[in-house]
Amino acid sequence: TWVPTAPAGTSLYCWALMVATSYERGLLAGQYKQRVSIFACNEFEVYSNMSVDLTPGLKCKAVTVNLQCKYGGEFKTALNTPIFITVWSQVVQDARYLDHDWTAKVDADAVFLPERLRMLVNGISEEPTGVYLTNCKLGMHGPLEVFSRNAVTSWYHGITRCEQHFKKLCKGDCQWGEDMFI
Numbered sequence: 504t505w506v507p508t509a510p511a512g513t514s515l516y517c518w519a520l521m522v523a524t525s526y527e528r529g530l531l532a533g534q535y536k537q538r539v540s541i542f543a544c545n546e547f548e549v550y551s552n553m554s555v556d557l558t559p560g561l562k563c564k565a566v567t568v569n570l571q572c573k574y575g576g577e578f579k580t581a582l583n584t585p586i587f588i589t590v591w592s593q594v595v596q597d598a599r600y601l602d603h604d605w606t607a608k609v610d611a612d613a614v615f616l617p618e619r620l621r622m623l624v625n626g627i628s629e630e631p632t633g634v635y636l637t638n639c640k641l642g643m644h645g646p647l648e649v650f651s652r653n654a655v656t657s658w659y660h661g662i663t664r665c666e667q668h669f670k671k672l673c674k675g676d677c678q679w680g681e682d683m684f685i
Contacts (some may be wrong), residue, residue: 509545513621516603517544519611520590521551521563522570527611532558534611541609543617546599550590566593576678587681588662595659604629606650613646620649632657635685648685658685
């Protein structure tokens with residue numbers, strides 16, 4: 504890592520999910536070379552459904568998941584909840600988030616400034632079940648999702664309960680993307 508020590512309570516673990524055969528690969532490689540976006544966090548990871556070299560010195564971590572999904576539902580968005588449940592489960596299994604105060608899932612094409620996030624989270628106290636930050640008055644939206652350490656753990660342990668709740672609420676599959684599910 505090339506980031507100086509973060510002030511107490513502002514350490515960031517950031518990750519992105521990449522479709523290796525898309526423009527995201529070049530975007531992330533460029534961000535890595537410039538040390539921006541997730542690569543300016545205290546620790547980072549790029550996940551994909553295949554292990555590929557992004558650039559010399561950076562290989563993404565493979566997760567067993569099909570990255571293709573349907574589009575539709577109420578909002579006509581990617582119905583990618585199962586994909587992100589699989590990747591978030593890998594994040595928890597890897598357990599690197601436990602070494603940091605905050606975890607950020609960042610889309611490869613999102614403009615993300617870790618220093619701005621550190622300023623926002625500075626002074627926010629961790630709660631027993633965690634804290635998540637909304638990035639819209641209507642809730643959290645997918646390009647940037649930010650969770651405290653305890654929130655990642657709580658969310659992971661509550662996935663089944665959430666799935667059951669929403670299946671009952673929607674009388675079946677809610678046809679949402681991961682940002683609505685979260």
